[in-house]
Amino acid sequence: MASFTPTIPAPRRTTSRGNRADLPPVVGGGDGGRPDPGAPDYGARLRRARLGLVIALTPIMMLFVAFTSAYIVRQGLPTFDPRTNTVVHDWIPVPLPTLLFLINTCVLLLSSVTIECARRQLARQVALEPVQSIPGVSLATEGKFPWLAVTIVLGLCFLSGQWLAWSDLAARGFYVATGPSSSFVYLLTGAHAVHLFGGILALLVAGAAVVFNRPLASRRIVVDVTAWYWHFMALLWIYILALLEFAH
Amino acid sequence: MATHEFAAREPHAHAAPQGFIRKYVFSLDHKIIGLQYYFLALAAVFVGMFLSLLMRIHLIWPTAVLPFLGEIKPETYLSLVTMHGTIMVFFVLTTAPQGGFGNYFLPIQIGAPDMAFPVLNMLSFWVTFLAFLTLIASFFVIGGAPLHGWTGYPPLSALRSSGPGEGLGADLWITSIAVFCIGALLGSLNFITTTLDMRARGMTLMRMPLTCWAWFCTAIIGLLAFGVLLSAGILLLMDRNLGTSFYLPLGTINGQLTGHKGGSPLLWQHLFWFFGHPEVYIAILPAMGVCSHLLSVGSRKPVFSYKTIVLAMLSIVVLGFGVWGHHMFVSGMSPYSGYAFSVPTMAITVPSAVLSFAWLATLWRGNIRFTTPSLFGIGFVSLFVAGGVSGPFLAQPALDIQLHDTYFVIGHFHLIMAVAAIFGIFAATYHWFPKMFGRRMSESLGRWHFFITLIGTYAIFVPMHYLGIAGHPRRYSQLTEVDYLRDLFPVQKFITYAAFVTIAGQLIFLFNMFWSMFRGKKASDNPWEATTLEWTTATPPPHDNFAGHTPVVHNGPYEYSVPGAPDDYVMQTDPATVAGH
Numbered sequence: 001m002a003s004f005t006p007t008i009p010a011p012r013r014t015t016s017r018g019n020r021a022d023l024p025p026v027v028g029g030g031d032g033g034r035p036d037p038g039a040p041d042y043g044a045r046l047r048r049a050r051l052g053l054v055i056a057l058t059p060i061m062m063l064f065v066a067f068t069s070a071y072i073v074r075q076g077l078p079t080f081d082p083r084t085n086t087v088v089h090d091w092i093p094v095p096l097p098t099l100l101f102l103i104n105t106c107v108l109l110l111s112s113v114t115i116e117c118a119r120r121q122l123a124r125q126v127a128l129e130p131v132q133s134i135p136g137v138s139l140a141t142e143g144k145f146p147w148l149a150v151t152i153v154l155g156l157c158f159l160s161g162q163w164l165a166w167s168d169l170a171a172r173g174f175y176v177a178t179g180p181s182s183s184f185v186y187l188l189t190g191a192h193a194v195h196l197f198g199g200i201l202a203l204l205v206a207g208a209a210v211v212f213n214r215p216l217a218s219r220r221i222v223v224d225v226t227a228w229y230w231h232f233m234a235l236l237w238i239y240i241l242a243l244l245e246f247a248h
Numbered sequence: 249m250a251t252h253e254f255a256a257r258e259p260h261a262h263a264a265p266q267g268f269i270r271k272y273v274f275s276l277d278h279k280i281i282g283l284q285y286y287f288l289a290l291a292a293v294f295v296g297m298f299l300s301l302l303m304r305i306h307l308i309w310p311t312a313v314l315p316f317l318g319e320i321k322p323e324t325y326l327s328l329v330t331m332h333g334t335i336m337v338f339f340v341l342t343t344a345p346q347g348g349f350g351n352y353f354l355p356i357q358i359g360a361p362d363m364a365f366p367v368l369n370m371l372s373f374w375v376t377f378l379a380f381l382t383l384i385a386s387f388f389v390i391g392g393a394p395l396h397g398w399t400g401y402p403p404l405s406a407l408r409s410s411g412p413g414e415g416l417g418a419d420l421w422i423t424s425i426a427v428f429c430i431g432a433l434l435g436s437l438n439f440i441t442t443t444l445d446m447r448a449r450g451m452t453l454m455r456m457p458l459t460c461w462a463w464f465c466t467a468i469i470g471l472l473a474f475g476v477l478l479s480a481g482i483l484l485l486m487d488r489n490l491g492t493s494f495y496l497p498l499g500t501i502n503g504q505l506t507g508h509k510g511g512s513p514l515l516w517q518h519l520f521w522f523f524g525h526p527e528v529y530i531a532i533l534p535a536m537g538v539c540s541h542l543l544s545v546g547s548r549k550p551v552f553s554y555k556t557i558v559l560a561m562l563s564i565v566v567l568g569f570g571v572w573g574h575h576m577f578v579s580g581m582s583p584y585s586g587y588a589f590s591v592p593t594m595a596i597t598v599p600s601a602v603l604s605f606a607w608l609a610t611l612w613r614g615n616i617r618f619t620t621p622s623l624f625g626i627g628f629v630s631l632f633v634a635g636g637v638s639g640p641f642l643a644q645p646a647l648d649i650q651l652h653d654t655y656f657v658i659g660h661f662h663l664i665m666a667v668a669a670i671f672g673i674f675a676a677t678y679h680w681f682p683k684m685f686g687r688r689m690s691e692s693l694g695r696w697h698f699f700i701t702l703i704g705t706y707a708i709f710v711p712m713h714y715l716g717i718a719g720h721p722r723r724y725s726q727l728t729e730v731d732y733l734r735d736l737f738p739v740q741k742f743i744t745y746a747a748f749v750t751i752a753g754q755l756i757f758l759f760n761m762f763w764s765m766f767r768g769k770k771a772s773d774n775p776w777e778a779t780t781l782e783w784t785t786a787t788p789p790p791h792d793n794f795a796g797h798t799p800v801v802h803n804g805p806y807e808y809s810v811p812g813a814p815d816d817y818v819m820q821t822d823p824a825t826v827a828g829h
Contacts, residue, residue, distance in 0.1 A: 048364050052441045055471065059433045062475030066522075070483065070494065070515055079510040081498055090510040177491030180510055187486070 042126075042217035046224060053225045057232055060195060064236065067191065068243065071184050075247070093248040094181045097168040101241055104161035111154035112234040115203075118147035119227040122220040129216055148207060148223065151230070155200045162193050181248060188240045196233050202226040264791035274374075276366035277791060281373050282352030283684070288377060289344035289673075295384070296335040297751055299328045304744040310726050325725035326395035327413050331387070333398030334421065337527065338428050339380050341669050345534035346470070347376065347435055349676045350463040352684065354439060356782040357457050359448025359799045361792040364441035368434045375431035383424035386417040394418040397723075399520060400425075402495035402513045406487045409501050419488065422481050429478040432470050439467035448781070450801035455820070457780045457805040458557055462537020465561045466530050469568060473526040480519035487511070517579055521572035528665050529568045532632075533561060535672020536603060539628045541805075542675050543607055545778045546622030547614025548816055550806040552606045560599035560606070567596040577648040586645040593643040597636070604633055615809070619776070620694030624675035627702050628668055634706070635664025638713060653723075656716020659709045667705045674701075674757070681764065682771030686787045689768060693760040697753060704750030711739050779819050780805050 078087045166186065169175075174182040203226055209219040265271045272280060305312060306320040306328075313319050320328070351369065355362055363369045386393045394413040396405035404410050405418055443464045447456070456464075483494040487508070495516045496508035544551040551557065573581065573589030607629045616622060638660040642648050651657060674697075681689050720736050727733050727740060774783040781801070785794050799821045807818040 048441060048445050051445055052365060052437055055437050055440050056433075058471050059436075059475035059478075062472055063479045066476040066479035066519055070479070070519065073515060073518075074494065074512065077510075077512055079497060079512075081509075083498075176486070177493075180493060183486070183492040183494065187483075191482075 042215075042221065045218075046221050049221050049225045050228065053228055057229070060232075060236075063191065064188075064240075067184075067188055071188070071243070072247070074180050074184070090179065091181055092179045094169065094174050094179075094185050094244075095172065096185070096244060096248070097165045098245065100161060100165045100168060104158055104165065105237065105241060107154055107158045107161060108234050108237055111151050111158065112231055114147050114154060115151040115223075115227045115230045117145075118151060119224055121145070121147055122216070122223050126217050126220045148203060152200055152203050152207070155196060155203070155230075159193055159197065159200075162189055165189070185244060188244065192233070192237055192240055195236075199226055199230050199233055202229070274370060276362070276370055278351050278355050278363045278366070278369060279684075279789065279793075281369050282348050282350070284373050285343055285347035285351055285376070286349070288373075288380060289340050289348055292335050292339035292343070292380060293670075296332050296340060297754065299332040299335070301747065301751055303328045303332065304747045306725065307727055308741055308744045310728055320725075322725040323395055323412050324392070326397075326411075326723070327393040327417075329723065330395055330397050330413075330421075331383070331393050334383060334425075336666065337398055337531070338425070339376075339383070341531035341666065342432065342470075342527070343376065344673045345538070345669065345676070346439075346463060346466050346530065347373070349459075349538070349673075349680065350439060350466070350534060351435075353680065353782055354442060354460055354463050355446065356785065356789060356793050357460050357780050358443065358446060358451050359781050359794070359801065360442060360446035361794070361798075363438045364446055365438050369438050372431045372434035372438065375427055375434065379424045379428035379431060382420050382427060386413075386420040386424075389416040389420065391415045391417050394421045396421075399524065400484070400516070401520075402484065402487065402511075402516050403497070403499065403506075405516075406484060406495050406508075407501065407506060408488065409506075419485070422485050422488070426478055426481040426485070429474040429481070432474045433478075436467040436470040436474070439463055440471065443467075448798050448801055451820075454555070454558070455801055455804050457537075458540040458551065458554070458561075459534070459537040461558050461561060462533045462535075462540075465565050466533045468565055469526045469530050469533070472569065473523040473530070476519055477523035480516060480523070483519075484516065514576075514579060514581065517576050518572070521575045522569070524575060525572040526568045528661075529564055531665055531669045532672075533564065535628060535669045535675075536561065536632075538672045538676045538679075539607060539625045540603075540610070541780075542621050542625040542679055543610045543629075544806045544808060545679075545776055546619060546625060547611050547616045548808045549610060549614040550804075550808055552609035552612075554804070554806065556602060557606050560602045563599045564596065567592055567599070571596055574643055574648070577645045578652045583645065590643055590645055594640060597640055597643075600632075600636055600639075604629060604636070619678075620689070620691055620698060621675045621679035621776070623695065623698045624671050624678060627698060628671040628675060630702070631663050631668040631671055631705065634710075635660055635662075635668060639664065651716055653721055654716035655712040655720050655722050658722055659712030659716060662709045662712075663705070667709070671701075674698075677761070679776065680782075681761070682775045683782055683787055683789070685765050685768075686771055687764050687766075687768030688771045688775065689764040690760050693756055697756045697760065700753030700756070701750060704746055704753060707746035708743050708750060711743055715739055777815065777817055779803070779807055779817050781820055784819060784821050 075091050078089050080086075081088050166189070169182065169185065174185075176183055176186045202222060206219055206222040206226065209222065265275065265277075271277075275281060275284075302314070302317070302320060303325065305314070306325055311319060351363070391412045391414070394400075394405070394417045395411050396414065396418065400421070405414070405422075408415050408418075443456075443460060447453075483492075486492045487495050491507065493508040493511035495513050496506060496511040497513065498509035499506055540551055540557055570592040571589060573585060574593045576589075577586050607625075611626070638656070642651060642657065642660060678689055678694055681687070715736055718736055720733060724730065724733075727737060771787055773785070773787050776783070781799050782789070784799060800823075801820050802823050803818055803820050805820055807813075807820075809816050810818050
C-alpha cells in the first residue's frame, strides 16, 4: 500500500569536509566574475596595484617606526664618559630652520593637491574615453591642464627647499656627525627625501608613458598609485616635522 | 578519474617569451624565477657548507695546512663563522623555501596565472642575486670577510680598526644585507598581493593548501621585519662612513679615542633582533607548511584540524614579534625586561606544540606511504621536536646566562631552525621535483640521503648540547690550548667526523637531483595522487600554468581516504559529489 508519508529529500552530501561550501562563490577569489574575458582588465589591475601599494607602505612605515624608536631611545640615553667617570647627557637640540621647513611643507601640501587633481583628471579621461570614440561627440574643454608636470615641479621645489634647509644647518655648524640630534635630523629628512624622489621617478614614468603612447588606462594606474603614495609622503613629512619640532 | 572544471580566463598578462635571455635569465615567469631562487640557494648552501667544513677541520687540526687556503688563522675562523651564518640564514633559509618554492607553487596552488607583479618579482630575484655577489665579494677584498658574526654587533662591526675584515669587507657585508632586505620586501609585497587578490574561483582562504598559508604568513613577517633590519643597516653604515654615533659609545682602541661618543651598542641589538627573531620564523614557517601538506599526502588522511594549524601559524606571526629580547638576556639589560621577554617566549611554545601534535595526529593511524618526501616530513617533525625541547631552557633568563655563550645554543638553533628548515626544503624538493622537471627522483638514493642526513644531523648537534652544559664556550677558534676543554676534545672530534659523513651524504642528493633531471623516470601529471591544483595541470606546467584556463575549486585541499570516492582522494577541482557515506 502506498504510503502517504511525504518524502523528505536527503540533503546532497558533498565530499568536502573541512570547508563545506556547496558552490564556489562567484566573487571572492581574485579571478571571480570578470566582465569581459579577452580584454586586459584594467579595473582588476588598478585594484591589485592599490592593494600592492597599501602593502608596500607597511615596510616604509616600519622603517620610520624604527628610526623613531631609535630617536627616542637615543634622546633619553645618558652616556658614560670613562675619562671623567661621570654620566653625561650629550643631546644638544638642533635649532631647526623652522620657517624654511614650513614653506617646504606648504609646497608639499600644494603638490599633494595638484597630484590629486591629476589623478581625478586621468580617471575622468579614462571614463570618458569610450564616449569620445563615438563620432560627433567632442569633449573639447575636458582636462588639458598639466597637473602632472606641475606636481613634478613642486616635488622638485620641495627637494630643493630641503637642500636649502640642510645647507642652512651646515652653515650654522650642524653636520651629520656633529651630535646625535643633528644625525637624526639629517637621517629622517634624508630618508623622506629619498622616498619622495622615488615618487617623482614614478611620475616621470607616467609622463614618459604619454611619449611612448601607452594606453591611457595603464598610465592612469601609475598616476593613481603614485598619488596615494604622494599623500602618504606628505603625511609622513608632517609627522617627521612634528617629531623634530616637538621632541627635540 | 576525476574531471576538472575550468573557467575561461583573460589572456595571460605577458606572452610566453621566445629568446633565451627573456625566457631563462630576465624572465617574468614565476616558475623560472622560483627555479632561479632555488638554484641560487643551492649554490649558497654548498658555499656555506664548505665554510662549516673548514671550521670543523680547524677546530680539530688547528695547525693543518690546507691546499690552496694554507693555515686557518683565528681571525679567519671568525670570518668563516660570520659568512657561514650570513649565507645560510639569508641566502639559503630565507631564499629557498619562500623565494624558491613559494614563487613556483603559490600561484599554481591558488590557481593564478602568475604572481601579481611579475616585473617586481623579477627585480626581487636579481636584487637578491646582486646581494649574494656583494657578500661573496667580501672574501676577495683587502682584509677579507668580516668577523663580527652574522648578528654584526657593534662596536666590533662599526669600527674599521677593530679587525682585519672590518674594513671594506664589513662595508660589503652591510650593503649586501641592506640590498637583500629590498629584494625580500619586494618578494613579500608580491606574495601577499597574490594570495589576497589572485585566487581562482572557489579558492576561499580556508581552502588554500597549508603551504600557501605558510608562505602568506612568512610574507607578512618579512614585510614587517626587513624594513627594521634595513633601518639598522643604514644607521650602521652611517656610523662607519659618516662619523655618526648611533651605536658607538665613547671609547678607545689601542689607547686612541675613536672619535665617536654617546651611542648605544644595545640599540643595534634591539633593532637587529626585532628583525632577527621573526627571521627564525621566516625560515621555519614555510617548512611547517610543507610538512603539514606532505604528511597529509603521505599518510592519505586529511590534515588534522586544518583551522587549528592556520590559527597556530597566525599566532606565531603575532607572538614572534614580541620575543626578540630573549636573544639579549646577557646584554646587561634590566632583569625586568628579561622577564617580560621570557614570558612571550614561553608562550610561543604553545602554538609550536599545537603544530607538532597536529602533525603527529595527521600521521596517527594513517595509511602511510613511506616515500622520500614523507620521510623528510617525518624527519622534520623529529628535528623540530628535538630542537624545540631545549627552547624553554634558553627562554629562562637564569639558565640562559649560563648557556648563552656555549655550544648549547648552537645545538639548539641548528636543530630547530637550520636543519629542520633544510629538511622542509628537501621534502619540498623530492615532492615537487616531478612537477618542476617532469621526471622522478630516485627513491632508493633518496632513502640513503634521508637516513644519512637524519642520523648525521643528530650526531653533530646533540653532542653540542652536552658540550654546552659542560660549559664549552662557542666562537673559540683554538680548543687545544685551553686546559679545561681538553676533556671535551673527543666530543668535538666526533662531531667533526659526523660532519664529514653528513656532508658526503649531501653529494648523494646533488647527484640524485642532476641525474634525475635528465635521466630519471618520466613522471605522470599526478605521481603522488595529491589533490591540490598543481597536480591538475601539465608536467612541467605551461607558461600561464593552466593553458588558458582558470581552475574552479570545489573542495578543500586535503580530501584523502574519502568514503565512496572512486579513488582514495578527491581533487580540489572535482565538482563530483559523492552521495552519502
